[in-house]
Amino acid sequence: MRIGVPREIKSQEGRVALLPAQVKRLVDLGHSLLVERDAGMLSEAPDSDYVAAGASIADSGEAVYANAELIVKVKEILPAEFGYLRPEHVIFTNIHGAADRRQVDRLLEVGLTAIAAEETHEFGSPNSVLAGEIGALEGARLVLAPHGGSGRHFMAHFGAPAAKAIVIGLGGVGRGALRTLLGLGMSVIGLDVSRGARREAMFTWHKQDFVAFDISELSAHLEEADLVVNCVLWDKTRKDHLITRKMLKRMKPRAVIADISCDPAGAVETTRATKWESPVYEVDGIRHFCVDNIPGAAPVTASAGYAEALLPFISLIAEHGPIEACRRDRWLARGLTCAAGELILEEAGRFQNRPFTPLAEFLKRHAAA
Numbered sequence: 016m017r018i019g020v021p022r023e024i025k026s027q028e029g030r031v032a033l034l035p036a037q038v039k040r041l042v043d044l045g046h047s048l049l050v051e052r053d054a055g056m057l058s059e060a061p062d063s064d065y066v067a068a069g070a071s072i073a074d075s076g077e078a079v080y081a082n083a084e085l086i087v088k089v090k091e092i093l094p095a096e097f098g099y100l101r102p103e104h105v106i107f108t109n110i111h112g113a114a115d116r117r118q119v120d121r122l123l124e125v126g127l128t129a130i131a132a133e134e135t136h137e138f139g140s141p142n143s144v145l146a147g148e149i150g151a152l153e154g155a156r157l158v159l160a161p162h163g164g165s166g167r168h169f170m171a172h173f174g175a176p177a178a179k180a181i182v183i184g185l186g187g188v189g190r191g192a193l194r195t196l197l198g199l200g201m202s203v204i205g206l207d208v209s210r211g212a213r214r215e216a217m218f219t220w221h222k223q224d225f226v227a228f229d230i231s232e233l234s235a236h237l238e239e240a241d242l243v244v245n246c247v248l249w250d251k252t253r254k255d256h257l258i259t260r261k262m263l264k265r266m267k268p269r270a271v272i273a274d275i276s277c278d279p280a281g282a283v284e285t286t287r288a289t290k291w292e293s294p295v296y297e298v299d300g301i302r303h304f305c306v307d308n309i310p311g312a313a314p315v316t317a318s319a320g321y322a323e324a325l326l327p328f329i330s331l332i333a334e335h336g337p338i339e340a341c342r343r344d345r346w347l348a349r350g351l352t353c354a355a356g357e358l359i360l361e362e363a364g365r366f367q368n369r370p371f372t373p374l375a376e377f378l379k380r381h382a383a384a
């Protein structure tokens with residue numbers, strides 16, 4: 016199959032979907048690889064390494080889309096790329112379709128096959144870990160006085176207490192956040208609906224200033240926090256919030272919310288996604304950090320994890336085609352967003368209140384065809 020790797024065009028996004036090591040493995044399997052010039056530049060992967068691995072270099076993103084069947088990417092398809100899409104394309108990237116109606120409209124209109132990479136990680140997304148670690152670091156930085164914070168140090172010294180953080184959601188992102196915050200010496204409360212997630216975190220951090228509670232305890236601890244880090248996997252069809260605008264008034268003056276999940280008006284009512292160029296905004300005296308591509312800040316590391324996680328799926332799609340590949344691997348199938356103008360991703364259908372074909376029905380129909 017002809018596999019294309021365009022350069023990411025989202026601002027401050029230096030990740031790339033495949034590094035030369037994975038390109039070589041796909042070339043060895045008999046596939047042809049077309050990589051856009053400088054696609055790996057910020058991930059310490061120069062064009063010469065891709066060529067040595069057996070890829071060809073394309074001068075533009077447009078040329079990659081024009082000459083490849085399977086397009087592998089990191090971020091969503093942006094409007095500047097909409098014109099390059101063709102019905103024969105198979106797109107495998109992080110789509111986050113539920114919250115992005117415009118992108119889903121375009122994918123359906125073109126009639127291509129799209130698979131959302133973020134749904135396919137059986138062992139957790141490698142990007143989630145980095146997002147938690149880096150996002151929490153940014154949150155901790157904002158606690159320092161010159162950055163507008165409460166001015167507590169992240170370590171306890173001279174009898175003064177360490178800064179206090181709440182981490183909501185103790186999955187992949189939350190565990191990354193704990194590594195940073197507890198590594199720095201902060202005092203942390205973890206909150207999750209899952210007893211298993213709470214117990215695992217407590218076992219891991221039993222020597223630190225850490226305790227985990229059910230999410231119903233949030234209100235009781237909100238007033239003490241210098242920093243709240245939101246890491247929940249939020250059900251986008253929910254209309255309520257864990258932290259409402261009204262609750263901001265009960266928080267410490269100059270407290271920070273680092274919303275790594277960053278669902279607009281989701282778990283945190285006042286959240287809107289931000290970019291690295293202007294990552295922080297303030298609502299009712301509470302600063303919000305809500306960057307939606309945090310791992311893009313560490314492209315060398317993030318690309319290495321992402322490319323390795325994607326490779327088995329890319330091989331499977333390239334060998335069998337996207338639909339048969341989804342029939343063979345239920346984790347890949349979870350990401351099937353649309354095909355031939357039909358919406359399949361249930362979350363997008365429900366959130367956007369539009370018709371969708373349930374995954375099982377779609378795959379069954381395909382098997383019968």
Ligand SMILES: NC(=O)c1ccc[n+]([C@@H]2O[C@H](COP(=O)([O-])OP(=O)(O)OC[C@H]3O[C@@H](n4cnc5c(N)ncnc54)[C@H](O)[C@@H]3O)[C@@H](O)[C@H]2O)c1
Pocket residue numbers: 139140142143146183184185186187188189206207208209212230246247248249250274275276277305306307308309310
């Ligand atoms: N900003 C970024 O750059 C970035 C990068 C990676 C991931 N994310 C986002 O971070 C979020 C979390 O990802 P993850 O990989 O950690 O998911 P995960 O499934 O590993 O963990 C989510 C955790 O949230 C908990 N949870 C769910 N609903 C809850 C609720 N109502 N109250 C308390 N806890 C609740 C779950 O029990 C689970 O432990 C996702 O929305 C993901 O898209 C953002």
